[in-house]
Amino acid sequence: MKSVEKKKKEQQSLPERFILLITEYPVPALFIVISILAIPASGFSVGYLTQELITRLVRNSFLVLSLIIPIMAGMGLNFGMTLGAMAGQIALIFITDWGIIGLPGLFLAMILSMPMSVLFGYATGKILNKAKGREMVTSFILAFFANGIYQLIVLYGMGSVINIGSDALVLSRGYGIRNAVNLINVRQVMDNLVPIKLFGINIPLATFLFITLLCVMILWFKKTKLGQDMRAIGQDMAVADAAGIAVEKTRIIAIVISTVLAGIGQIIYLQNIGTMNTYNSHEQIGMFSIAAILIGGATVSKAKIGNVFLGVMLFHLMFVVSPMAGKNLIGSAMLGEYFRVFVSYGVISIALVLHAWKRLKEQERSRAGLQGIATEEARGSEA
């Protein structure tokens, strides 16, 4: 495919290429249009918006990046990343309780989150292997289920079974973590590590470097044997299996990696915000991240790093702008609020529908490709 399209592009004049671009990436195009319309309506200054975007990029990119590898391994959108987020939050609770301050605290939290993420990821992988072909709905429900377990641990386990010293954390009833945890100890420590200001916009360089590091890692990972195996499995599990690639194991690894990254991502996300809603912060993350990467032009079966950043920017641009735009246009901020919720879910729905559609078409094509082959013999009809 690719090379063919490239050839096409070379022959095309600019406008043609532009149209091709739109037809290739309808979702991002749509969102660019929405933003172009909404920004003036919102009446926000460019400076303000850029600052907002920078902040959102810092907050969310890492989380969204965690989605790429499962997509590569053909496991669709990993709604199970929520489990990683939970691991991250539990880790943060601990370091807050122990009063570990600053960058060491942040990194300690990351390290702490890893074993938990690995565990959760492993479980998720196992379960998804039992539900091949419907990974997404399964991981989606799994996220809800895990949320129950998480509450069980944090709301009932912590302070009673698991020892939590600090009064600031534990509810007055003596066990269970408070709704809001103040992360003052690690608040924006990474963002402010190398603070630089350009035209009155402060750019958290350190965090950006950290994110870049991850991007490099992912790009490099695609070049490894493991990465190659994942791509193979992503395209055709049966063939990969026939070639002796450990399909199930590899799928589990893909999910584990994703979960670990999600955990770290959640920590970065929260250090930027500075407070943690113990029982909500993780819930929305999955949905927002997925919506973002899709808006960035990724599909259920194909995602590039570019999609992540474009997506985060477009999605959050809309997110920031729509309430004000709604207020100024229809005189109702609520409308804007609901609009962005609608868009988040709408875009996911659309992406999923398009994917399913394509899959059906491909099935038909592959059937056509089989023509002339003796399917009986293939089935081993003697048996």
Add this chain to the structure above:
Amino acid sequence: MESTSLLEMRSITKDFFGNKVLTDVSFSLEKGQILGLVGENGAGKTTLMKILFGMGVIHETGGYGGSVLLEGKEVSFQSPFDALEAGIGMVHQEFSLIPGFSAIENILLNRESTRYNPLVEVFDDRMRTLDREKMKDRASQAIELLGVNLDADMLVSEMPVGHKQFTEIARELERKNIRLLVLDEPTAVLTESEAEILIEAVGNLAKRGIAVIFISHRLHEIISLCDKVVVLRDGQIVEEKKTTDTSVEEIAEAMVGRSLEGYEPIVRSEQLADEAVLKVEHLWVDMPGETVRDVSFEVKPGEIFGIGGLAGQGKLGIPNGIMGLYKAGGRVQFEGRNIPLNDPSGVLMSGMSFVSEDRRGVGLLLEEPLDWNIAFTTMQTQNRFIKPLLGGLIKWRDDKAIAELAREYIDSLQIRCTGTQQNAVELSGGNQQKVCLAKAFAVKPKLLFVSEPTRGIDVGAKKLVLDTLRRYNRENGITIIMVSSELEELRSLCDRIAIIDEGRISGIKPGSEKSTEFGLLMLGYGHNTSSEG
């Protein structure tokens, strides 16, 4: 010295749950030799290869008898991967390639060249990075060895079929220790020109000392390429000769020729009426793997019309197409009226009925009770077994009548089951087939298609099914069109038999015709004689 030959199979026997598929198969293959393995579908070729490769299914069904020797040493592979280790490669009929990968990536799938990097220490060897240059070299070498021109960087999804086939073979050749290569109908999907290139390529391999087992239905390929040919029939070797001292006809004879004992020849008391009840003109059917390209034939009322041919040639496409299960075109006339194609209900309404070859897939509601399975089609298409309520406003299912019907057929077809409420899935193959027949008879068809009626059912059931068909034909005067890969079965039952080859009728002959004739037709040596018999 026998024992020093590269591969030797000594009196291999294998049975699946009692029914023998291989009995005392022995042959040997020297280094650099090409062995042609031929036989009808179901003759045991596939099973033999499965044994050679130690496929799981063989072990699960209780292993095999006899012994496989590789260079004199007995081997028994536990999995295909062991076989690959030992330097045996196989190219299956259906491609196993990753569409989005280049030829290189596919040829080296899971055998990529990699480079060390520190993270290997932290995690494991799968963290090594791919060495693209090295991979390209290795792939190109393999392609060279095969002696075809193939763009190593081209994505499989963009390749013509032939190149996909080459990629598959190159993948096997890339193994350093490759000694024996099994090609299962490699030319089936290729165009003439592609096939020629491939034949030549295989020849080159042999010259380089790689032994080849070449499975094909195209006998002239066998003759021109192979050193010797082994013909399997009903799981036994019926001929093993140098290709130089045999001929297409002889091989064909050996493949299909059978004594007719156990089958009483067909006797017709009264002559069949002449005007056709079913006219099929220029039928094409887009059924995956069974494409029908251009088929025309006529069936007389009360006739049993057979359709035979090798797998994948399109015989199955004909009934499936006419019954509207796959996209079809052309003209089908039944009792002088045109039958709407691609409209199952329309065909059923017009009084035709179908027993599908895909029993579990299409033939049955596995999770539902017998009586449903039998009565459903009739109920839906003919509104029988229905109690109209509120003046016909509600069409209420008449469970009593349905059970009644089921009981009838359970008796008349001797379906072994616990009762009308038993789920179809719990029945044996034979009894499931009887249920399918019952379903078809229940609609009281004027014309009945039966497709592979005896596939995968035991001898007793086979006989019963065939006798039932005959009975219904003789007593109820149902016209039957029977599609089967088993020639003798057709010959024992049918007035006339049409043989399908490459989606076209290569000939129609009376059932009493010599089996060799049919054999030749099947193998595509009869297009010239394709006239009404």
Add this chain to the structure above:
Amino acid sequence: MLLVLVLLSVFLYNIGKGYTLLLDNKDIELPGGTAKALAMVEVQVDNEEPIELYPRDRDMVLVNGKSHTISITAYNKSFAEIGSYKIRFKLREKSDMFLLSMPALAAEAEDWISPFSPQR
């Protein structure tokens, strides 16, 4: 690999652990009699902002890690310097808070530093 991570986290724990040092300028009973609160004392822990304490003042600083240096300069009522001390010290006991008594320190007493636990 695992070992490295464990060690790293232990290390991070140590350098990252935060402590509260209470700087206290009250009369304090010492074995060698009472050490009177200093008229005015300027305290600097590590490189934090220097803090001025008057009698009965108490202030606090947050520090990371175990080993620190404290340097104090004591003045008399007429704000004339009467001496300055610089001490490197480690927080040995297991506690989140420590009480540092300036008078004791000025008197060069042993137990000028003691773990402190706020009554809940």
Add this chain to the structure above:
Amino acid sequence: MDMEVVKTYIQRVGWPRIIIGIFLFSLFIAAPFVQVRVSTSISDTLIRFGMNGVMVLAMVPMVQSGCGLNFGLPLGIISGLLGAVLTIELGVTGFPAFLTAMAITTPFALLFGFGYGKLLNRVKGNEMVIATYVGFSSVAFMCMMWLLMPLKSPTMVWGYGGEGLRTTISTEGFYLHVLNDFLAVRIGEKFFVPTGMIIFLALMCLMVWAFYHTKTGTAMTAVGSNPDYARAAGINVNRMRVISVMMSTWLGGIGILVYQQSFGFIQLYMGPFFMAFPAVAAILIGGASVHKASIYNVLIGTFLFQGILTMTPSVMNSIINTDMSEVIRIIVSNGMILYALTRVTHSGSRG
């Protein structure tokens, strides 16, 4: 030998259902010892049973036709909500109000169901995850609609300052308890049987049951059981699927009306958002699978699930004085769904 019998029985019923059954049973046993009135618990259970029954019933048609679990229930609920608000706008009261609501709901439900069904036909194999998001998006979309709807009735619109409809609207004075109180049985002030509501549920079940004994119903079951068989028998598979989806959607709409008349409030905006999951969980607990469901599953499942939801808070609280019911609900319901999804089904992947 009889060990085998037990095994096969467990095989058939499935572990989770047994565990949940035992759990609920033990709750009822434990209740009196911790001063929880069994009578109250039972009548509460009955009420919740009646409230949710119809919505659980809304799962059956789609599962039967092979469209998988109806995670798109919110769509049906929305049609119900439309029926409800429009009825109130019309100012109908009492039992007629309920009938009006049903009447208004119907066209919406059929319309939505039709579109929804067409969509699902285009995404065979991925029905469930897409259904989920169709549900979500439609709820989010309606949130905007509720804001913009030009409705006047003072009971619904925010008084001063607010915009659009209220988040919760009381059915007081419209059709509150019209079913519950119909032929209701009261024993003391603690024990109460919502006869009317139970009867209504029974009627609905009867209707569905009857439908599956008609020609069309039979065809639908066949489609779910083996589409290829059905096609070979001349059935228009896609049409059957659409019909089933329309039925499910309609039942969803009626279901929420029943729920409201008992619960006392119409919940707009994000109200319907998660309502699919308890319903799905209930029918699965009832022993349904991703591709087979019966009325029996509905009744058993709803009773078990709602039973647990009513009993856990009261009993658990008094045993270990904390309210873990919410967490238990999440774990039980989603755990159940997860279990069903990870079971291998003969009909391949229906994500």
